[in-house]
Amino acid sequence: MGMTLAEKVWDSHLVRRCEGEPDLIYVDLHLVHEVTSPQAFDGLRLAGRPVRRPDLTVATEDHNVPTENIDQPIADEVSRIQVETLRRNCAEFGVRLYPMGDRDQGIVHVIGPQLGLTQPGMTVVCGDSHTSTHGAFGALALGIGTSEVEHVLATQTLLLRPFRTMSVTVTGTLQPGVTAKDIILAVIAKIGTGGGQGYVIEYRGPAVDALSMEARMTVCNMSIEAGARAGMIAPDDTTFSFLKGRQHAPEDWDAAVRYWQTLRTDDDAVFDAEVVLDANELTPFVTWGTNPGQGSTLDATVPDPASFPDAADRASAEQALAYMNLQPGTRLRDIAVDTVFLGSCTNGRIEDLRAAAAVLQGRRVDASVRMLVVPGSMRVKEQAEAEGLNQIFLDAGAEWRSAGCSMCLGMNPDQLAVGERSASTSNRNFEGRQGKGGRTHLVSPLVAAATAVRGTLSAPADLED
Amino acid sequence: MEKFRQHTGQVAPLRRSNVDTDQIIPAVYLKRVTRTGFEDGLFAAWRSQEPDFVLNRPEYAGASILVAGSDFGIGSSREHAVWALLDYGFRVVICPRYGDIFRGNSLKAGLLTVVLDQPVVESLWQYAEDDPAAEVTVDLDARTILAGDLRIAFDLDDYARWRLMEGLDDISVTQRHEHDITAFEAARPQWLPRTA
Ligand code: SF4
Numbered sequence: 001m002g003m004t005l006a007e008k009v010w011d012s013h014l015v016r017r018c019e020g021e022p023d024l025i026y027v028d029l030h031l032v033h034e035v036t037s038p039q040a041f042d043g044l045r046l047a048g049r050p051v052r053r054p055d056l057t058v059a060t061e062d063h064n065v066p067t068e069n070i071d072q073p074i075a076d077e078v079s080r081i082q083v084e085t086l087r088r089n090c091a092e093f094g095v096r097l098y099p100m101g102d103r104d105q106g107i108v109h110v111i112g113p114q115l116g117l118t119q120p121g122m123t124v125v126c127g128d129s130h131t132s133t134h135g136a137f138g139a140l141a142l143g144i145g146t147s148e149v150e151h152v153l154a155t156q157t158l159l160l161r162p163f164r165t166m167s168v169t170v171t172g173t174l175q176p177g178v179t180a181k182d183i184i185l186a187v188i189a190k191i192g193t194g195g196g197q198g199y200v201i202e203y204r205g206p207a208v209d210a211l212s213m214e215a216r217m218t219v220c221n222m223s224i225e226a227g228a229r230a231g232m233i234a235p236d237d238t239t240f241s242f243l244k245g246r247q248h249a250p251e252d253w254d255a256a257v258r259y260w261q262t263l264r265t266d267d268d269a270v271f272d273a274e275v276v277l278d279a280n281e282l283t284p285f286v287t288w289g290t291n292p293g294q295g296s297t298l299d300a301t302v303p304d305p306a307s308f309p310d311a312a313d314r315a316s317a318e319q320a321l322a323y324m325n326l327q328p329g330t331r332l333r334d335i336a337v338d339t340v341f342l343g344s345c346t347n348g349r350i351e352d353l354r355a356a357a358a359v360l361q362g363r364r365v366d367a368s369v370r371m372l373v374v375p376g377s378m379r380v381k382e383q384a385e386a387e388g389l390n391q392i393f394l395d396a397g398a399e400w401r402s403a404g405c406s407m408c409l410g411m412n413p414d415q416l417a418v419g420e421r422s423a424s425t426s427n428r429n430f431e432g433r434q435g436k437g438g439r440t441h442l443v444s445p446l447v448a449a450a451t452a453v454r455g456t457l458s459a460p461a462d463l464e465d
Numbered sequence: 466m467e468k469f470r471q472h473t474g475q476v477a478p479l480r481r482s483n484v485d486t487d488q489i490i491p492a493v494y495l496k497r498v499t500r501t502g503f504e505d506g507l508f509a510a511w512r513s514q515e516p517d518f519v520l521n522r523p524e525y526a527g528a529s530i531l532v533a534g535s536d537f538g539i540g541s542s543r544e545h546a547v548w549a550l551l552d553y554g555f556r557v558v559i560c561p562r563y564g565d566i567f568r569g570n571s572l573k574a575g576l577l578t579v580v581l582d583q584p585v586v587e588s589l590w591q592y593a594e595d596d597p598a599a600e601v602t603v604d605l606d607a608r609t610i611l612a613g614d615l616r617i618a619f620d621l622d623d624y625a626r627w628r629l630m631e632g633l634d635d636i637s638v639t640q641r642h643e644h645d646i647t648a649f650e651a652a653r654p655q656w657l658p659r660t661a
Contacts, residue, residue: 015642015645015646015649016642016645020623020624021624022624024639024642024645024646026646026649026650026653028653028657028658029658029660035495035496035543036542036543036544038498038499039498039499039500039544042498042500047636049636054660054661055659055660055661056659056660057660058660063492063495064496076496078496078497079496081496081498082496082497082498085498094661096660096661116658117658117660119657119658122657127542127544128541128542129540129541129542129566143542143566144542144566144569145542145543145544145547145566145569145570145573145574146544146545146570147544147570147573147574147635148569148570148573150636151635151636151639154636154639154640155636155639155640155646156646156650157639157646159635159639161622193483193536193539194535194536194539194562197562197564197565198565224540225540227536227539227564227565229565229566248658248659248660250656250657250658251656252655252656253656255654255656256654256656259654291483291485291539312482312534312535315480315481315482316481316482316483319481409487409492409541410492410493411492411493411495411496428485428487428540428541430485430487430488430540431487431488431510432487432488432491432510433487433492436491436510
């Protein structure tokens with residue numbers, strides 16, 4: 001029987017297999033940031049252990065960093081200590097760090113691909129659940145906890161049990177105004193926040209093949225919101241041309257490409273579960289609740305919790321509507337927001353900024369809305385400025401910031417205040433995620449931009465009326 | 466890591482599903498660089514805003530076993546969620562289904578996470594609500610939970626169970642296979658990227 005892509009990558013990284021024990025899997029690339037690493041480095045220090053492969057490890061500062069006045073020390077003392085701790089640890093253990101202010105600094109999942117460090121067929125780990133982003137290159141990319149971060153630092157391996165495999169096939173073609181974000185939000189709404197649990201998802205089909213690398217990263221990024229351990233897309237010419245010429249692209253390019261071309265699910269391979277979605281039927285998608293599965297098309301209304309057959313779903317919808325301060329039956333298009341956040345590892349790449357800028361060009365952000373544009377990395381910022389996108393955002397009345405996670409999780413000063421409501425291109429609408437008492441609607445960059453102009457949840461098509 | 470063989474304690478019934486790790490511990494508590502002292506962050510929003518929240522009720526003050534609805538621990542990979550539960554005094558969590566990363570983290574950090582079907586979870590909720598002071602015994606050796614007349618068997622793979630019972634640190638176990646790792650490294654393709 002043939003093998004799936006995930007199984008091929010797994011097998012090629014198997015260091016040791018022993019009946020009754022988890023497999024020992026080799027890690028090709030370990031990404032580190034300031035939040036989930038201090039306790040791991042501490043553990044190494046206590047045990048007198050070195051980092052086994054500093055040359056396969058790279059660190060950046062992203063979660064805590066301010067996005068304004070980045071030439072000054074971080075004002076929040078606890079954040080500053082965390083960032084300084086990372087700097088000390090990287091210096092002590094010999095790990096390459098891209099600190100605040102560096103040209104290559106940015107969100108960990110944006111800089112890996114950008115530097116060309118993320119390549120097909122690799123195993124990539126990071127103490128961060130959205131490591132699944134890197135699966136867009138056909139890598140097996142897993143989010144891990146701090147104990148595992150320490151394990152990888154010490155041994156360059158991970159103890160793992162094999163996963164089940166799921167294929168999500170997206171047929172047809174995306175209509176104009178519909179994006180990768182709408183695909184993944186629709187997948188999550190379809191299979192639920194626990195539907196992918198225990199699985200590695202492989203996205204495939206014509207609508208996936210047609211996606212750019214940026215869009216593929218958006219899809220794989222949110223695999224975790226469907227409960228999956230990882231998401232993957234088989235590498236193809238789109239992948240190879242993205243990588244070609246990048247700083248860490250293979251010197252022996254032809255040998256690498258020959259290998260990468262073998263990284264496809266065999267025709268006779270069998271997935272443990274299969275899901276099919278028709279891209280022709282997709283329209284812009286937004287969330288109304290407090291988990292990413294609680295979403296629907298923008299044309300819909302806020303659902304009545306009583307309409308959910310399952311008691312747990314009903315209770316969870318009731319709690320969500322109370323938190324979100326929404327009434328059943330309200331048209332989603334009538335929901336007014338006061339904040340729009342464009343950024344994060346889901347939608348903070350150059351293509352996302354271009355898409356939003358195209359909508360904002362010649363228009364103004366509504367007076368009732370503050371819009372924050374936060375590039376995913378300093379390179380994205382540089383590129384956007386070279387293309388004049390920053391000017392479009394500024395002319396429209398949006399704020400143009402430096403790179404970081406920012407309002408995706410509000411560990412820096414960019415937060416929602418109690419009761420504020422955002423349309424956000426990030427990946428989590430959990431209670432309090434963007435600031436205590438803040439309310440989040442997850443949207444695509446196109447919907448974010450149109451919403452900023454109208455002040456209520458909107459798609460670009462609504463601006464033409 | 467502390468060894469875990471058997472634990473007896475009170476149950477806190479948390480009748481909520483989809484409890485994500487942002488709820489278990491909000492991001493502001495993640496700025497610390499220490500590994501202990503996260504108890505104040507546990508369910509911080511609910512504890513501060515909902516007087517009726519189960520952990521605010523005096524009758525559940527001493528609970529050390531948390532019984533929750535499905536999909537507990539979804540979302541962010543923050544191991545701080547596990548540390549906060551442990552620091553607060555929880556030794557066991559019971560629920561029908563977990564977020565994968567949370568489950569992995571818990572078993573590595575010494576928090577026993579047990580999977581039981583929804584109806585069994587319901588009966589444990591009932592048990593703890595009928596008599597908040599009633600105790601439950603979780604026996605990892607026998608893979609059984611005793612709650613009054615209820616005797617519930619649970620599954621946990623042998624390897625995870627062995628590690629918990631011995632309080633073993635994964636790194637020292639893996640380092641025994643040093644030669645396998647070195648051999649693997651010698652055979653890796655040349656084109657793979659290096660960060661330095
Ligand atoms: S942008 Fe948001 S989801 Fe992505 S790594 Fe940063 S905090 Fe996590």
